[in-house]
Amino acid sequence: MSSRRSRSSGGASRISDEQISDLVAKLQALLPEARLRSNDRVPSARVLQETCSYIRSLQREVDDLSDRLSELLATADVSTAQAAVIRSLLM
Amino acid sequence: MMMASLHERKRAIKSSADIAMATARGAGARWPRAILAALSSSSSPPGKARRCKRIVRRCLRARRSSRDGGGGAGASSLARSTAAMMSSGDMARRLVRKRTKVLRKMIPGGELLLDEVSLLHEAMDYVAHLHAQVDVLRRISNAMQ
Numbered sequence: 001m002s003s004r005r006s007r008s009s010g011g012a013s014r015i016s017d018e019q020i021s022d023l024v025a026k027l028q029a030l031l032p033e034a035r036l037r038s039n040d041r042v043p044s045a046r047v048l049q050e051t052c053s054y055i056r057s058l059q060r061e062v063d064d065l066s067d068r069l070s071e072l073l074a075t076a077d078v079s080t081a082q083a084a085v086i087r088s089l090l091m
Numbered sequence: 092m093m094m095a096s097l098h099e100r101k102r103a104i105k106s107s108a109d110i111a112m113a114t115a116r117g118a119g120a121r122w123p124r125a126i127l128a129a130l131s132s133s134s135s136p137p138g139k140a141r142r143c144k145r146i147v148r149r150c151l152r153a154r155r156s157s158r159d160g161g162g163g164a165g166a167s168s169l170a171r172s173t174a175a176m177m178s179s180g181d182m183a184r185r186l187v188r189k190r191t192k193v194l195r196k197m198i199p200g201g202e203l204l205l206d207e208v209s210l211l212h213e214a215m216d217y218v219a220h221l222h223a224q225v226d227v228l229r230r231i232s233n234a235m236q
Binding site: 015019020023024026027030043044045048049051052054055056058059061062063065066067068069070071072073074076082083086089090 | 097100101102103104105107108142143146183186187190191193194197198206207208211212214215217218219221222224225228229231232234235236
């Protein structure tokens, strides 16, 4: 049985560990607690999990803001030029 | 002028925001195409998507800015690149694979991304888009008050 090394200096198409962990670090920097963590590396699985919950909460926020905006547009003074413009753009 | 229900209005606003943001992003990421494809097959009035796109293109022309695309890497197999993400052990690898699957489902068009690098680039791009979308909706709401 031949054993293969999990890391090899492969060809150009092989994705390196470093490339992946660099991307994970960049992704980590986008997450809300990034500032608190300074430069500590967080395990990849954790970054992925936090990214998923962050995306979920952002999508929920978009949903809530759309709700709020539709209520504002409903109650806004129809004669306001600004409300009319925004209404025609969004609805 | 007024639409029938609050729910319909809310859906119209959200889909307009999605169309505008997806059109503004243009090429270089996958999620915009997925959003536009999903929305064009739904029951939104046909003129609206066109209108949104026209407005966005006008704004982009005025700004004359261009963005670099995310650029995925070559087609390494998922198993290989997932293994690269683990620190040690089978457990970690399984956990990463599981979380990767979840992330893939949350990104529009994510199911079509076969390699890890593309998925991570796409995730970053999509998070940036959501930030911007929240910002835009907040500003418009504040302008209305």
